[in-house]
Amino acid sequence: MLWHSFGTIIALLQEIIVVYPALSPPTLSLLASNRVCNALALLQCVASHPKTRSHFLEARIPLYLCAFLQTDSKTRPFEYLRLTSLGVIGALVKADDTKVINFLLQYEFVPLCLHAMTIGSEVSKTVATFVIEKIVLDDAGLGYICATADRFFAVGTALASMVTSPDDKPSPRLLKNIIHCYLRITDNPRGLEALQTCLPTTLKDGTLNNLIRDDPTMRLWLNQLLVKVRGGEMGGQPPSVLGRMPRV
Structure with missing residues (x-):
């Protein structure tokens, strides 16, 4: 109507x-x-x-x-x-x-x-962040964001800004969306390569564990993310941090 x-x-x-x-x-x-x-x-x-x-x-x-x-x-x-x-x-x-x-x-x-x-x-x-999550879950959206270094780092900087502030921790709901975004980005080879060097330390050192422990799905996603990122750190060529991507 x-x-x-x-x-x-x-x-x-x-x-x-x-x-x-x-x-x-x-x-x-x-x-x-x-x-x-x-x-x-x-x-x-x-x-x-x-x-x-x-x-x-x-x-x-x-x-x-x-x-x-x-x-x-x-x-x-x-x-x-x-x-x-x-x-x-x-x-x-x-x-x-x-x-x-x-x-x-x-x-x-x-x-x-x-x-x-x-x-x-x-x-x-x-x-x-929910909107960005939905965009990267789509193949066209993931390809768009990982197509150039500028786009990737714009997204990566925004995601990182919400988990690295010492005085402003994200809510569990927001953190779940952030982790899911990062995990999906690892499905793109160049995105995975970049995250091997720029994934926020707070997601790797247990800083945010108190926000994660009561959500089995979030724990699973973070574990999958860390396995994929650390797996790439253990061998192979040094990451180029999307340096070979064309800039627009």
């Missing part, structure tokens, strides 16, 4: 567009942010429904959210906007549809998610 009723989607897009001038300089009020988030919540319903998801992508509606994901402010109005926008993207990737992944790759949503992983709240980081 939201998609097919006359004028509804246009009205929701107008709710989004009207706050663009308040993004830079950052003057968005909490009231205006809540109003936009309500519109985004309705769009998330459209994005998650199997009968409207393809229409949602064909209309390029996620592109209207890029401006919200590019913001740098950590104030509540902007964080709510960032989180709700990520929720729309998260609803899309839950479908495990290659068309969704190809859309996100084509329109450069990976850097936007990495930005949220760097500056967002714990919840925003978790949703953004």
Whole structure:
């Protein structure tokens, strides 16, 4: 009904567009942010429904959210906007549809998610990492991220930033997503080669064991990750850290 009723989607897009001038300089009020988030919540319903998801992508509606994901402010109005926008993207990737992944790759949503992983709240980081996890689980997404050194290190830096801070440990849920991302990257030969030298020490020295011990799946994934990474460290040629990859 939201998609097919006359004028509804246009009205929701107008709710989004009207706050663009308040993004830079950052003057968005909490009231205006809540109003936009309500519109985004309705769009998330459209994005998650199997009968409207393809229409949602064909209309390029996620592109209207890029401006919200590019913001740098950590104030509540902007964080709510960032989180709700990520929720729309998260609803899309839950479908495990290659068309969704190809859309996100084509329109450069990976850097936007990495930005949220760097500056967002714990919840925003978790949703953004979930999106990256879904992208790398797709063969096209894994190939995209490991295709160049620049892309790999952008992803690797964002993932590492969430597990190396001495004062800010990730939640178990976020850590699980991070470990799964790393494990999937090892399925790519060049990704595995790079992780043999740049996997964060905190994942190897037991620093985060207290967050892992109660989750059998997370323990299994971390063990598989360490076996693959350390297996490569025991012999063979020295890793090139993706140095042979073309830069773009």
